[in-house]
Amino acid sequence: MAIAATAPDAPLVVVCGLDHVNLTEEQDVLAKAGVRLQTVIARTEAEYLERCGEADGLLIQYGAVTRRVLEGLPRVRVLVRYGVGVDGIDVQGGLSTHHDVEANTNRVLIDRARRAVVVADASKIARVAFARICGIERVHELVTDAGADPAAVRAFRDAGLPVTLA
Numbered sequence: 001m002a003i004a005a006t007a008p009d010a011p012l013v014v015v016c017g018l019d020h021v022n023l024t025e026e027q028d029v030l031a032k033a034g035v036r037l038q039t040v041i042a043r044t045e046a047e048y049l050e051r052c053g054e055a056d057g058l059l060i061q062y063g064a065v066t067r068r069v070l071e072g073l074p075r076v077r078v079l080v081r082y083g084v085g086v087d088g089i090d091v092q093g094g095l096s097t098h099h100d101v102e103a104n105t106n107r108v109l110i111d112r113a114r115r116a117v118v119v120a121d122a123s124k125i126a127r128v129a130f131a132r133i134c135g136i137e138r139v140h141e142l143v144t145d146a147g148a149d150p151a152a153v154r155a156f157r158d159a160g161l162p163v164t165l166a
Helices: 024-032 045-051 067-072 100-112 150-158
Strands: 012-016 036-040 057-060 078-081 088-090 094-097 117-119 131-134 141-144 163-165
Parallel strands (some): 141 163
16 A cells, blocks of 8 residues: 555655554655655565565564565665664673564664664663674664763773764
């Protein structure tokens, strides 16, 4: 179902695997950039490969975004996953989350990204959760709030990770 009307040859962003229907903000941003927006139902590898072949970008919340999916969608140049995050970031423990599947998905996204920026509030700094995503050497920048422990911030910086306090 098309949401934004733009030129038929404009880049296409496909929104899939969402549990909300209000895409007003996404529609406004993409329309201003001259990008078409389309929604499809896709959560499995097979569904992504079958239904998203014309996509130049994907906006997703749930689904099996595996290496096979990314390699099978050669036009995709932008991938945004709603809700991607970390439950902990630690100098020694790296990035982590509570769920294996989420950790694996996040790892694939980081592997494919040109630049990985972690945005995490102070409660996640110097914490390690169950499933490891990757080491901090894979991250280009950490953005956190002023409530982050100064010693932990210093440890990240000493390890070579730029930290921005927002």
